[in-house]
Amino acid sequence: MTALAWLVPVALLLGGIGLAAFLWALRAGQFEDLDGAAYRALEDDPPDGKSPR
């Protein structure tokens, strides 16, 4: 049973990291253009300095 003492916090922490990552991605505008992002992943040009984010 002592395993629970650290397993439960670890489970919550991992979930919390996922949540934080989502909130960060949302703030960074990664959900602004879901259709376009699907194609950008396939773009094989090196990102040029002029391109934003």
Added chain:
Amino acid sequence: MTAQTLTAGLAKGAQDAIAASAPATLTLAVDNMRCGGCLRSVERAALRIPGVSSARASLTAKRLTVTCDPAQSGEVDIIGALERIGFHAAPIETAKQDRGDARRNFLLRRVAVAGFAAMNIMLISVAVWSGTASDMEAGLAGAFRWLSALIALPTVVYAGQPFFASALGALRGGRLNMDVPISLAIVLATGMSLYQTMLGNEQVYFDAAVALLFFLLVGRFLDESLRVRARGEAQNLLSLQGGIATVIEADGSRSQVAAHALRPGDRLLVVAGERVSTDGVVRSGYGQIDQSLITGETSPATISPGAQVYAGTLNLTQPLQIEVTAVDSATLLAEISRLMLAAEQGKARYRRLADRAAQIYAPAVHGLGLATFIGWLLLGASWQTALTYAIAVLIITCPCALALAVPAVQIAAASRLFRQGVIVKSADGLERLAETDLVVFDKTGTLTLGRPQLLGGDLISDDALTAAARLASASKHPYARAIVEAAETCGLLVKTADDVREEPGRGLERILPHGEERLGSAGWCGVASDGTEGEVWYRRDWQVPVRFRFADALRADAAETVAALKRRGYDVALLSGDRAGVVEDIAHRSGIDTWRAALKPADKIAWLDARAGEGLKVLMAGDGLNDAPALAAAHASISPATAADISQRAADFVFQGARLAPVVEAIATARRARAMALQNFAVAAGYNAICVPLAMAGLVTPLIAAIVMSTSSIVVTLNAARLAGGRS
């Protein structure tokens, strides 16, 4: 970005006067951007313009956001660059879109937090429940309940805000809305669970409360997404209508200006074949204009200096100089605006299906909860037990079907229509469309294409058609374009002829090694004509002249669409501002029995009002400025994407392309969406009928509440998903 810096970017003449300032951010609507390749070309083209420091296109919003130095480049340069690679772009007039996005992200953050909390509490609860059945120590179960409380309390405070705010607003106004029982259920369930946890009891509802919050937030988020999308699409359409105008400066120089930046007093040059981009008065130039978008009249009108012209008018012959006038001085527009205002006020505010259901549901939920509480007190139960049972009733009855199922159905229907070229512009449009039983069409531009088509092209020899098309391809005149289009449809190769001379208002001419060829009016080709409108002659000097006749053609599937509507049990009518002869012909050919001709905007409204008085709900399909009040007055309305901007503003739906079939598709989808929303209500009602008595009897444990509620939410969402996936 101030108006000053924007103007500096636009008007090249004023550039030197205002020094370079902070970078400006411009947002443009970009039409026909469909794939990753388009996305990349649009961004590359924008980045090549001097002064542009960043460009980011969005495929979802069909928009391009550009940061540029206003002293070096502006909207017009970007639009020009995109035009050269085949994309039609236009600046977005306002920055209102940000507010919608902000609200959507506000909800999405809360969905994420509630989802995280719901999953973790559920995880812990499963351990407690299975522990109750087996041998979990009471101390550990208590600790797990405290852990649930620790996660649930901040979540409820944070993620519940949208509901609490709305409920408080309603209570202050002395009303009850659906958010009142929702807030009550969540707050009471959380508070009571906390109290029971302190006492070490088992009646703990944290999981149900947070899961409820999560499902309701998803519904709210979907609803908001639909609104944001509808609003964004509407703005794109309106912006793309405006385009670019050529302004003649005081010193005679010319510059290109985005149509929305025009000011009263500006002088515009409108060449033949171009649409007038704003309302104004003709200052110089004579000729013919096509006002079919404004009045529905197909034959060209003759104008002279002093004449009033409206945005959307097509200049057919001579270059015109037009002075921009303020909207309120324009008599026709003022009349249209007045009628529209009256129509909108006269129309009772539509109450959405979910709202109407909530009107019955909310008092019932409160009543049942209260009855349970008082009933158990009277039966001698402790107040804690009575309250726990009342909370179970509130949680069980919580309106997931209303709050989640309807938005889910609507967003599925909107995406489906979007793929078929129909844009849903108003959030409750689908519901209103589903209720209509009479479809009223306008003629010009709705049943017809609204642009001239060559008549009897097969009677003209291929040689003559090819030769005429070679000349015609040098001109932007609508008749010339119709000839080229006809030649291409016949599979003839059209090469643009060099050194074609265009005599505005008369025709085209080309000198050949031995003689000359001409395409234009009867007089231009030296033919005696009976003066019928809508004809063009082609003559090579030693040959017999060839006559080309034009008329506004019916959309290819107009008759088919009318027949399909009639099969579905709809009455179909045709209302037009055009002459009786033309209207009768079109009505006959498209299979419409009821038609009225020569109607003014007010007459159309009167006719619609009379039908509404008979209890009919009208779907109005129209495109002209003269249809705008009727579009606003009708129960639901649809416009083609070529419609006047004021009409698109009034319409609930906009369809794209040359076919009329999307009208039928939109009706079919709206009806299916309605049927599905009702199915979902039935699912919800059925599950309430079973569970509410159980909850009132005190038999619903937290476990049952959580399972039943999640199951019903998932069932209604899956039902909605059928609409998005299925083919008609």
